[in-house]
Amino acid sequence: MRTGRANRRQFMAMAGAAALIGSGRFSAASAQAGYDLVIKGGRVIDPAAGVDTLSDLAISGGRIAAIHPEIVPGAARVLDAEGKLVVPGLIDIHTHGTIDPTSAALMLADGVTGWIEAGWQGAETVEQGIAALQDVPQKAGLLLNIGRKGVTIGTGETKDLDLADVEAARAAIAANREYVVGVKARLSQSITSDHDLEVLRRAIAATEPFGIPVMIHMGATHSPLGALLDLMRPGDIVTHIFAPPPHAIVDDAGMIIPEARAARERGVIFDWGHGTREHVVWDIAQAAVDQGFLPDTLSSDWTVSGFEAGLVAMPTVMSGALSLGIELNDVIAMATCNAAAAFPLFEGLGTLAEGSSADVAVMELHEGEFEFGDTQGTMRAAVQRLANHATVLRGEIVVPDHF
Ligand SMILES: [Zn+2]
Known part of the structure; x- marks a missing residue:
């Protein structure tokens, strides 16, 4: 989770490292298995398609390949999304x-x-x-x-x-x-x-x-x-x-x-x-x-x-x-x-439909006591807070969990 403004150089170094992991280590094996990345066990919400379901989501070649309750990752990289929301970028x-x-x-x-x-x-x-x-x-x-x-x-x-x-x-x-x-x-x-x-x-x-x-x-x-x-x-x-x-x-x-x-x-x-x-x-x-x-x-x-x-x-x-x-x-x-x-x-973005660009935000919906400000300085109490956990851009994990 974000703890403050990331130093750009540090941030890009980490994002770059994540991209290398995503594209290098598993690519040969995943080509056989068909998937490059499987986002496991999240609540997949794609309003454009009317989807709101606990499911796995598979990505291949930078595109959404499948949404199914149980996808065997094979050699694909796995991103654990249990307890999290999996939504379009x-x-x-x-x-x-x-x-x-x-x-x-x-x-x-x-x-x-x-x-x-x-x-x-x-x-x-x-x-x-x-x-x-x-x-x-x-x-x-x-x-x-x-x-x-x-x-x-x-x-x-x-x-x-x-x-x-x-x-x-x-x-x-x-x-x-x-x-x-x-x-x-x-x-x-x-x-x-x-x-x-x-x-x-x-x-x-x-x-x-x-x-x-x-x-x-x-x-x-x-x-x-x-x-x-x-x-x-x-x-x-x-x-x-x-x-x-x-x-x-x-x-x-x-x-x-x-x-x-x-x-x-x-x-x-x-x-x-x-x-x-x-x-x-x-x-x-x-x-x-x-x-x-x-x-x-x-x-x-x-x-x-x-x-x-x-x-x-x-x-x-x-x-x-x-x-x-x-x-x-x-x-x-x-x-x-x-x-x-x-x-x-x-065009074609903002959805997790099969075949669309694999731009995904894996988000957390926290329950608790929060407050949010309007632009007049008025704070508003809230019981939920959304935070981003990981970002996938064109099939690559560009934002990892810890940065
Ligand atoms: Zn403006």
Whole structure:
């Protein structure tokens, strides 16, 4: 289990050693037996396939080969998962994993096998983000900030409306289709001043030739949330859905605003986006869940500093969702198949279906007394906590038990 921030060099050395063990020692024998790795005795949960069963899971050639109650490993490497959850590798659609080079390894240690850099870079700085993505082991893409200079000029990237530059964004997307999977528009008044609607219109315009989504950062906007949501299309994403007022997802009486239900009805995706400041209020999250308005996806809004503060890690966000009374299988779905469905980049991922890439998180569900913080400093008591135990990426154990 994680005891703190792993030193990147130590971590990569251990991950590398694990990969060598996985690919070297057993490969000849397992070729005969058919399996490279068998994850034994866990509770296999694959919401995409409706699977929740005590079972073994076999991996061969980097792909899921079988899920069966009793798989004879033969010469395959065995990963003991007794008492643990065996779930698809987690997918985090809102991170800032390109800022610090330690991010990818730290996320991998938390079971994250796919992630999105959500809008740090704009058209003028996109190359930096793409360069960072070259080195990461996971499947990863980025959302281009509609602000031409991204967040490199500090928060407030579209205060000057001229910086919300449709043509520059389109050119940057066209030149980097492999990596740019959408456009990000951060719409708080502190970022856009009073022209949030126009910034959103421009973000949408930038995506139109490419058929890719926009993700908006809601909360403390100039315009009412409903006016922003009314512009959004199926497949567009709202992040920070439990942000505090003004212009929260609930009205003054604590009721979900009708425009949010209408947006969901037409296929707009509602994403948790935990972060560290002004993004999650437990009372709002609980009110939404109590009214049946659950997030579609869970995401961390990952940064190194947020991770070190104990706020942003996918298992922590998932634990917070459990504490609201969301069912375990739904929590897993929000962090795997639902997230994968948000971007074609993750097509075929977020599931343990036979033949799919063997990206697996082996997690522990601890029972006890825990507490989790929202971003207003309010702690919430909980009786369960999820933690990652091991990560398998394309069939290799990349995160061992002890590191
Ligand atoms: Zn963010």
